[in-house]
Amino acid sequence: MTQKDLKYRAEYALFMTLALIARTLPRETALRFGRHLGSLSRLVQKKRVQTASHNMRHAFPEMRQSEIDRNVREVFCHLGVSGIEMLRLDMFKGKEDLERYFTFSGLEHLQQAYAEGQGALLLSGHIGFWEVGTFFLPLLGFPADFVAKRMKNPYVDRYFEKLREAGGGKCLESKKGARRILRSLSKNRGVAVLLDQHISRNEAVRVDFFNRPAYTTPIITQIAMKQGTPIVPVFVYRTKDYRYEVVVEPMIQFENEPGDEAVLSNTAVLNDIIEQAVRKDITQWFWVHRRWR
Secondary structure, X not given: OOHHHHHHHHHHHHHHHHHHHHHHOOHHHHHHHHHHHHHHHHHHOHHHHHHHHHHHHHHOOOOOHHHHHHHHHHHHHHHHHHHHHHHOHHHOOHHHHHHHHEEEEOHHHHHHHHHOOOOEEEEEOOEOOHHHXXXXXXXXXXXXXXXXXXXXXXXXXXXXXXXHOOOOOXXXXXXXXXXXHHHHHHOOOEEEEEOOOOOOHHHXXXXXXXXXXXXXXXXXXXXXXXXXXXXXXXXXXXXXXXXEEEEEOOOEOOOOOOOHHHHHHHHHHHHHHHHHHHHOOHHHEOOOOOOOO
């Protein structure tokens, strides 16, 4: 056994201890516990705090530092809750919990997209409880798979994959994932993609996000243009009482226009949609990520 593997196993043991606590406590107690954990984590993750503050300051130059500090504190609380929610992802009880915890607006846009028979690209970002689509989409009759990055720790990665696939969807590895996406679309399945992550510049186009250039994958735009696949924005916001408001926005279809400029402008459209979704509740976005580099 290598030193790296020993490290991964030790991390996994600590992770599973947290998972056991999160899954044993009553739901609301567990989520409140997550909120406290997130608040405490802010005290030991100084670099993350600096990144979040820096990002928010540049996104909202008119905002006072005291307000930024208050929002960043809330961001860490939100992330703590999100972590516990993720560890309980497979614990929702079918339609009973769907009715208890979720409200939906715009489901007709998903119905319209799936009716075309070409699958659908489900556009989202690290907003609210973004992982929970793995639960409600299949249950509502919208079969879907989910693009995700592999985690460094293979034991934790396998655990999260099991949680994500509990609802019937499949995890699609993001690295060189175009073929996997196309395969799912060919079966008239949705493919959920988080577009608000930095990627290396040799795989990206440079388009604005909160008025600053950000390297963004053009893959989704290119597939939508070439295949005629509809794009449906879907965002999940957490309410103060730990329920969820799912917002489905109107379907987008791009023309198959030639040239890089069309890809650039269409990708900018998608970034703008995510930006507007973030602006609805800025404390529920992943500001600790180095989105702008």
